[in-house]
Amino acid sequence: MGNASKAKGTAWESALVSYFREHHNPEARRNVQMGAKDIGDIAGYYLHAVEAKAEKTITLADYIVQANREAVHAGEPFGCAVVKRRMKGAADAYVVRDLATDVRLMNRLRDMEAALKDASFDRWFDIDEGHREVAA
Structure with a gap:
């Protein structure tokens, strides 16, 4: 190089x-x-x-x-x-x-969001609302 x-x-x-x-x-x-x-x-x-x-x-x-x-x-x-x-x-x-890695990442995100939603719906809602952006 x-x-x-x-x-x-x-x-x-x-x-x-x-x-x-x-x-x-x-x-x-x-x-x-x-x-x-x-x-x-x-x-x-x-x-x-x-x-x-x-x-x-x-x-x-x-x-x-x-x-x-x-x-x-x-x-x-x-x-x-x-x-x-x-x-x-x-x-x-x-x-x-690669797609396999991305699917593992999305599965983790889904599972962690579900766990947070179960543990504290209000906290999950606040975080979700703060991250909702439309792709420009």
Whole structure:
């Protein structure tokens, strides 16, 4: 990997960390690379190992294999790739995972919402209302 490619990747990871810190988790950070036991590029995206990709040629299958492997190494239940869109910033990136991973994530979300609704309907209602947004 040339220095220009490394700099581009580092800049993308830094942009994602900034976005996560502002919109998701103020503790998000770049990970130190671990070689064969790599744990993903970014820590702090809840329950995920994140593989950050800013490449001209997009190879989704490779990204997902890598993200899923790194999720295992990181002890996270889900892996995803956050792929840069050309000429766009972090908010417009693509979050990519395989369908099996996405179904596991949706099943967890469904089950946790049901548990919260059973434990405290008013709390569930307040949280649900706060997160209801129409996709623009």
